[in-house]
Amino acid sequence: MNRKPKLWGLHARPGTWLSRVLLAVPFVVLISAYLLGSHYRRLENEHDKLLPSVSKMVASVERIAFTRDKRKDEYLMLTDTVSSLRRIGIGMTCSAVVGLLLGLNMGMFRGFEKLSLAFITFLSIVPPLALLPILFIAFGVGEFAKIFLIFLGTFPMITRDVYLATSRIPREQITKSLTLGASSLQVVYKIVFPQILPRLLDTVRLSMGAAWLFLIASEAIASTDGLGYRIFLVRRYLAMDIIIPYALWITSLGYLCDLLLRKTVSFFFPWYIAQKEA
Amino acid sequence: MEKETSLTLHIEDVYKSYGEKLVLNDVDLKVRAGEFCTVVGPSGCGKSTLLRLVLGQEAASSGTILLDGAPIGFPNRDRGIVYQRYSLYPHLSVLDNVLIGKRLERSYFAWRRERVAIRDEALEFLKKVRLSGHENKYPHELSGGMQQRVAIAQALIMRPKILLMDEPFGALDPLTREDVQLFLLELWQEMQMTIFFVTHDLEEAMFMGTRLFVLSQFYSDGSGADVRGAKIVADHALPRRITSTFAKDDPEFLALREQIRQEGFEPEYLQHVKDFNLKHPDSFST
Ligand SMILES: Nc1ncnc2c1ncn2[C@@H]1O[C@H](COP(=O)(O)OP(=O)(O)O)[C@@H](O)[C@H]1O
Numbered sequence: 075m076n077r078k079p080k081l082w083g084l085h086a087r088p089g090t091w092l093s094r095v096l097l098a099v100p101f102v103v104l105i106s107a108y109l110l111g112s113h114y115r116r117l118e119n120e121h122d123k124l125l126p127s128v129s130k131m132v133a134s135v136e137r138i139a140f141t142r143d144k145r146k147d148e149y150l151m152l153t154d155t156v157s158s159l160r161r162i163g164i165g166m167t168c169s170a171v172v173g174l175l176l177g178l179n180m181g182m183f184r185g186f187e188k189l190s191l192a193f194i195t196f197l198s199i200v201p202p203l204a205l206l207p208i209l210f211i212a213f214g215v216g217e218f219a220k221i222f223l224i225f226l227g228t229f230p231m232i233t234r235d236v237y238l239a240t241s242r243i244p245r246e247q248i249t250k251s252l253t254l255g256a257s258s259l260q261v262v263y264k265i266v267f268p269q270i271l272p273r274l275l276d277t278v279r280l281s282m283g284a285a286w287l288f289l290i291a292s293e294a295i296a297s298t299d300g301l302g303y304r305i306f307l308v309r310r311y312l313a314m315d316i317i318i319p320y321a322l323w324i325t326s327l328g329y330l331c332d333l334l335l336r337k338t339v340s341f342f343f344p345w346y347i348a349q350k351e352a
Numbered sequence: 353m354e355k356e357t358s359l360t361l362h363i364e365d366v367y368k369s370y371g372e373k374l375v376l377n378d379v380d381l382k383v384r385a386g387e388f389c390t391v392v393g394p395s396g397c398g399k400s401t402l403l404r405l406v407l408g409q410e411a412a413s414s415g416t417i418l419l420d421g422a423p424i425g426f427p428n429r430d431r432g433i434v435y436q437r438y439s440l441y442p443h444l445s446v447l448d449n450v451l452i453g454k455r456l457e458r459s460y461f462a463w464r465r466e467r468v469a470i471r472d473e474a475l476e477f478l479k480k481v482r483l484s485g486h487e488n489k490y491p492h493e494l495s496g497g498m499q500q501r502v503a504i505a506q507a508l509i510m511r512p513k514i515l516l517m518d519e520p521f522g523a524l525d526p527l528t529r530e531d532v533q534l535f536l537l538e539l540w541q542e543m544q545m546t547i548f549f550v551t552h553d554l555e556e557a558m559f560m561g562t563r564l565f566v567l568s569q570f571y572s573d574g575s576g577a578d579v580r581g582a583k584i585v586a587d588h589a590l591p592r593r594i595t596s597t598f599a600k601d602d603p604e605f606l607a608l609r610e611q612i613r614q615e616g617f618e619p620e621y622l623q624h625v626k627d628f629n630l631k632h633p634d635s636f637s638t
Contacts, residue, residue: 244437244438245409246433246435246437246438246439247438247439247441249407249409249427249433250433250435250438250439251456252426252427252428253407253427253428253429253431253432253433253507253510253512254429254452254453254456254506254507254510255428255429255453255456255457255510256456257456260456264456265441268443269441269442269443343443344490345442345443345490345491345492346442346443348490348492348493349442349492352492
């Protein structure tokens with residue numbers, strides 16, 4: 075018997091430690107490349123804006139996150155974060171609720187399915203960003219248009235996914251529920267709904283990427299605060315020392331959100347995880 | 353003298369076709385209360401279809417199906433069902449799976465009031481199916497045999513007029529299977545229920561039933577066509593044997609098994625419609 079290779083080839087099974095090292099490699103490479111690039115560019119021009127030094131970024135974060143802004147009397151990064159999270163939170167909650175109700179009923183009631191499936195498919199193909207001008211014209215440039223864009227961009231996909239998950243519930247289980255005395259509404263809301271819930275959280279998780287995209291796009295175009303607004307504002311001054319920390323911050327928020335949803339599912343729905351693995 | 357018991361299920365002139373394809377061709381049968389009747393036949397002959405009709409999951413193309421004298425409608429509490437798979441709700445614990453029926457029929461407040469009593473009843477049923485101590489597990493943590501026993505408890509707690517079972521033990525390994533068969537027989541005797549049990553396994557059908565229907569498409573009716581829907585080709589009353597698996601080696605048992613195998617499972621052995629073995633007192637043909 076040959077020894078299993080550790081790293082190369084089809085049969086490789088990297089050990090725990092090697093796995094951790096491997097995981098870190100791309101990050102280390104990226105950061106090193108940045109530091110090197112930044113160092114050499116600053117040797118040529120010490121006011122280089124494109125690849126600012128780490129200390130410069132720390133100083134900028136200090137200024138924007140931990141000092142009160144004089145004109146607005148608030149911590150800018152905090153205000154931006156709260157506004158953005160509020161928009162994405164309301165938008166995603168709305169599309170989760172609407173997607174769940176629509177998808178569930180489409181999956182359960184053939185009549186409703188025929189009524190809405192083609193329309194939802196149509197909606198999911200319309201590129202939401204193309205509708206953004208329409209939204210701004212129709213609803214003004216306030217909060218509503220931005221939230222509505224996030225909603226429009228995510229709910230068709232959530233609806234379709236919930237619909238598919240619902241139609242995959244075995245017919246036998248529905249019949250069985252009827253023989254146990256369930257009414258139609260009970261079948262939908264007491265039997266099927268709880269089984270779809272973890273799937274909904276999964277779908278919401280996968281839609282978060284799109285939601286961030288729509289959020290930042292709408293904030294970039296018309297807003298007075300928000301994470302997307304800030305990075306597009308400072309772009310005019312080539313302020314990479316703010317853009318880079320903001321981008322990292324948005325990434326961390328996205329990651330946290332993902333983690334939270336994943337942990338929620340595995341904590342509250344152990345049977346769902348078991349089913350997925352089987 | 354046999355005691356007169358009431359009729360539970362009455363099926364008359366039932367046809368079922370899917371598009372062009374005739375699956376059930378004029379099925380007639382009657383089942384008395386308390387009977388354990390098994391339906392056996394080659395696979396694909398339409399046993400599950402017949403069961404789905406009785407269940408109300410599908411409608412017959414024509415014909416009458418009565419349960420306790422009333423036409424059956426959509427699936428409801430009168431008929432319990434145990435499938436081969438998908439019987440349990442994956443998101444509920446074993447205990448909740450058993451009491452879900454009781455819970456569904458009550459309003460929230462009635463449920464709060466009677467929760468303790470219902471819980472005790474469900475635990476009692478779990479004891480009956482020998483699953484005490486497993487009530488807090490989820491279905492995916494149970495073996496196939498245990499899952500089927502939960503499914504039986506889940507259906508029985510609602511005390512249906514008739515319990516329908518569609519190949520309930522088809523996915524189990526032989527040892528577990530024998531175990532659950534014996535167990536179901538005990539439960540049937542204890543609870544005095546009517547069971548309509550579909551299987552493609554002839555030994556199982558003979559071992560379990562007090563009454564055995566053979567459903568088969570292998571018969572001749574003089575029309576010369578060789579594709580046709582299935583009929584009840586034989587209807588046997590089975591003596592209630594001691595509930596032991598040794599009965600399966602009894603010579604009488606073996607002879608009957610051979611006869612039924614010919615009647616139902618032999619594509620070359622075509623009985624004429626008029627020669628069907630329908631001597632059972634409840635048997636009829638229109
Ligand atoms: N929904 C359906 N649509 C079309 N044909 C069907 C459908 N259900 C069953 N059949 C056909 O009916 C026949 C009997 O099926 P089934 O009742 O499942 O047989 P069994 O349970 O005896 O194995 C099969 O030939 C099958 O192809």
